[in-house]
Amino acid sequence: xxxxxxxxxxAAAAGVxxxxxxxxxxxxxRMAVETRDRIRRVARELGFRPNALARSxxxxxxxxxxxLTDDTYGRFTLPVMAGISEGLIDQGVSVFLCTVExxxxxxxxxxxxxxxxxxxxxxxxGKRIDKPLPVDxxxxxxxxVYALTVGPGEAVTLVPDDDQGARAAVEHLIAQGRRRxxxxxxxxxxxxxxxxAHAYAETLQAAGLAVDDAAILRGSWSERWGHDAVATLWSGxxxxxGIFCGNDQIARGVIDALRERNVDxxxxxSVVGYDNWEIVAEQTRPPLTTIDxxxxxxxxxxxxxxxxxxNGEAVEKGLWKLPCTLVVRGS
Amino acid sequence: xxxxxxxxxxAAAAGVxxxxxxxxxxxxxRMAVETRDRIRRVARELGFRPNALARSxxxxxxxxxxxLTDDTYGRFTLPVMAGISEGLIDQGVSVFLCTVExxxxxxxxxxxxxxxxxxxxxxxxGKRIDKPLPVDxxxxxxxxVYALTVGPGEAVTLVPDDDQGARAAVEHLIAQGRRRxxxxxxxxxxxxxxxxAHAYAETLQAAGLAVDDAAILRGSWSERWGHDAVATLWSGxxxxxGIFCGNDQIARGVIDALRERNVDxxxxxSVVGYDNWEIVAEQTRPPLTTIDxxxxxxxxxxxxxxxxxxNGEAVEKGLWKLPCTLVVRGS
DNA sequence: GATCCGTGAGAAACCCTTTTCTCATGGCCA
DNA sequence: TGGCCATGAGAAAAGGGTTTCTCACGGATC
Numbered sequence: 001x002x003x004x005x006x007x008x009x010x011a012a013a014a015g016v017x018x019x020x021x022x023x024x025x026x027x028x029x030r031m032a033v034e035t036r037d038r039i040r041r042v043a044r045e046l047g048f049r050p051n052a053l054a055r056s057x058x059x060x061x062x063x064x065x066x067x068l069t070d071d072t073y074g075r076f077t078l079p080v081m082a083g084i085s086e087g088l089i090d091q092g093v094s095v096f097l098c099t100v101e102x103x104x105x106x107x108x109x110x111x112x113x114x115x116x117x118x119x120x121x122x123x124x125x126g127k128r129i130d131k132p133l134p135v136d137x138x139x140x141x142x143x144x145v146y147a148l149t150v151g152p153g154e155a156v157t158l159v160p161d162d163d164q165g166a167r168a169a170v171e172h173l174i175a176q177g178r179r180r181x182x183x184x185x186x187x188x189x190x191x192x193x194x195x196x197a198h199a200y201a202e203t204l205q206a207a208g209l210a211v212d213d214a215a216i217l218r219g220s221w222s223e224r225w226g227h228d229a230v231a232t233l234w235s236g237x238x239x240x241x242g243i244f245c246g247n248d249q250i251a252r253g254v255i256d257a258l259r260e261r262n263v264d265x266x267x268x269x270s271v272v273g274y275d276n277w278e279i280v281a282e283q284t285r286p287p288l289t290t291i292d293x294x295x296x297x298x299x300x301x302x303x304x305x306x307x308x309x310x311n312g313e314a315v316e317k318g319l320w321k322l323p324c325t326l327v328v329r330g331s
Numbered sequence: 332x333x334x335x336x337x338x339x340x341x342a343a344a345a346g347v348x349x350x351x352x353x354x355x356x357x358x359x360x361r362m363a364v365e366t367r368d369r370i371r372r373v374a375r376e377l378g379f380r381p382n383a384l385a386r387s388x389x390x391x392x393x394x395x396x397x398x399l400t401d402d403t404y405g406r407f408t409l410p411v412m413a414g415i416s417e418g419l420i421d422q423g424v425s426v427f428l429c430t431v432e433x434x435x436x437x438x439x440x441x442x443x444x445x446x447x448x449x450x451x452x453x454x455x456x457g458k459r460i461d462k463p464l465p466v467d468x469x470x471x472x473x474x475x476v477y478a479l480t481v482g483p484g485e486a487v488t489l490v491p492d493d494d495q496g497a498r499a500a501v502e503h504l505i506a507q508g509r510r511r512x513x514x515x516x517x518x519x520x521x522x523x524x525x526x527x528a529h530a531y532a533e534t535l536q537a538a539g540l541a542v543d544d545a546a547i548l549r550g551s552w553s554e555r556w557g558h559d560a561v562a563t564l565w566s567g568x569x570x571x572x573g574i575f576c577g578n579d580q581i582a583r584g585v586i587d588a589l590r591e592r593n594v595d596x597x598x599x600x601s602v603v604g605y606d607n608w609e610i611v612a613e614q615t616r617p618p619l620t621t622i623d624x625x626x627x628x629x630x631x632x633x634x635x636x637x638x639x640x641x642n643g644e645a646v647e648k649g650l651w652k653l654p655c656t657l658v659v660r661g662s
Numbered sequence: 663g664a665t666c667c668g669t670g671a672g673a674a675a676c677c678c679t680t681t682t683c684t685c686a687t688g689g690c691c692a
Numbered sequence: 693t694g695g696c697c698a699t700g701a702g703a704a705a706a707g708g709g710t711t712t713c714t715c716a717c718g719g720a721t722c
Binding site: 335337338339349350353354357359381382384385386388389390439624 | 707708709710711712
């Protein structure tokens with residue numbers, strides 16, 4: 001293991017003091033151009049990289065943030081984390097990852113460890129928007145941002161705009177000339193189910209289409225449920241010509257069931273999913289038209305918002321609803 | 332934002348020097364028991380927490396490790412990361428998360444940022460065992476451990492024992508009295524496909540059962556493929572009574588297809604999956620018997636191995652194959 | 663009563679970098 | 693020729709801890 005090169009080494013090699021070396025490398029202070037260039041050249045030759053710890057000690061900024069999640073399996077958290085990491089690296093910020101499950105003591109240990117390490121701020125993220133993390137982050141000495149999980153009212157919280165997403169899905173179906181549009185979605189215990197269902201109903205109404213409570217079918221987030229829902233729908237009369245599904249798995253079940261009944265998608269029925277889970281959406285036959293929540297972008301924004309708070313810049317408090325995108329494929 | 336309490340505050344409040352305060356709190360040095368207790372009590376009352384940055388500066392240990400991943404969607408990486416985080420927090424170690432996708436420049440920036448922050452070591456992990464990260468980690472000033480991704484030969488690399496896992500699956504089928512066992516698996520371009528297929532064949536042979544190359548069906552990692560494979564298998568004569576699937580999604584497709592054909596699982600055919608992806612395995616009807624790769628445990632071990640390297644303890648180099656577990660459910 | 667030694671605590675140095683303050687130098691102006 | 697000022701660079705302190713070394717004190721020993 002090679003010894004690390006310190007600024008003392010650079011200063012000695014360039015024949016100057018560490019003060020001068022520091023100023024040369026940070027482009028501060030006043031000095032002859034030749035001196036600055038010489039020091040920089042020496043530093044480069046020696047492969048000098050400043051010790052961020054020592055630097056943080058004086059600057060009071062560690063260029064480090066903590067990321068708390070209660071999710072170990074979900075597929076929503078990873079893109080959010082990737083977005084955070086990607087959005088912050090430009091500013092030289094690194095991200096501490098902490099998985100806390102539902103364990104309050106563990107969460108506290110992690111938060112304390114992060115604070116001891118002088119994180120500049122903390123991002124809380126989770127597997128379910130309507131479930132808070134098992135730890136109170138509201139009186140910390142650093143700013144906190146919430147992404148994909150609820151925070152206290154006065155906090156900055158970023159979530160996908162379910163209303164706009166659902167609206168876009170239904171509007172797309174209407175634009176395809178569909179008039180009898182049903183909504184097959186997940187369990188009523190999820191907040192997103194209500195929001196999407198509400199937006200669905202409003203959009204129909206705005207288009208002058210009939211809204212029927214029975215046209216909202218709640219079940220589980222599974223292919224099976226999509227399959228079963230089609231069985232129910234096609235057992236009565238008055239079959240729909242458009243189906244807005246609460247997620248891509250349901251949509252896939254719906255499409256498979258339709259094909260089994262020789263109902264052509266998209267000729268006879270148009271289907272729109274939710275999530276743009278590529279491994280599902282692209283495998284469907286035909287490939288699934290669906291709503292992308294832009295989770296990576298959400299993560300990036302969360303990171304940037306946190307840095308603005310850290311820098312003392314003004315940030316609008318409250319719920320930020322980030323736009324979803326309709327991804328048109330073949331269904 | 333409350334001001335942070337430093338050891339100077341503690342020392343002043345207790346009427347001692349910072350040297351004495353430090354020794355009292357770290358249980359080092361010699362001093363009267365009353366002095367030590369008094370300092371500790373004062374520290375507790377003031378809510379003193381040492382600044383880890385300042386501490387790291389002298390100790391040369393940051394109690395921080397870097398975690399590199401190229402995965403932003405996969406479902407394998409998250410449990411590994413959770414295991415690492417969980418395994419290291421006991422030692423007060425925090426984990427820097429870096430997502431590098433397939434971008435070598437980005438990866439280099441992240442690695443440099445971590446080294447600047449004086450990480451004690453680095454863990455590389457990825458979405459696919461047979462694909463390396465887009466950055467060379469072999470000449471770093473800190474130790475490196477690879478988990479779920481290939482490292483150079485002399486490195487410590489942790490992967491699930493696919494041989495043992497596949498063996499356990501097939502042995503379970505044999506123990507159920509099955510004799511005509513086929514293997515429906517993923518694309519031949521994946522190394523795990525070869526390993527599992529090889530173990531499958533060997534286990535059959537060891538049990539004195541016929542091994543037929545045509546009994547290994549390679550396709551995609553999807554339910555659809557499981558479905559299609561059953562269609563193929565049941566179109567000929569000589570149907571199998573046991574099916575070992577390359578992952579849970581395939582297994583689910585297989586089981587669904589069997590039910591559609593009125594083939595009873597597990598009465599007529601036993602099915603074993605791979606991955607123990609609970610959202611799939613538990614939703615299957617009947618619930619899926621499958622192989623759990625214990626990824627969280629793998630992550631934990633990776634973290635512990637890295638800390639042993641950091642502490643200069645002996646660690647066996649090379650490939651560590653960690654045992655998989657058969658999870659018996661209803662199939 | 664002088665010497666010795668163990669004890670408890672503090673002074674100071676160190677980790678690495680940044681930043682403020684000071685100072686020597688030399689050119690310019692009066 | 694003396695005083696001023698701009699310039700370039702270094703000394704020193706700070707940041708928050710840890711660690712080594714030193715020292716004052718009091719009791720035991722001879």
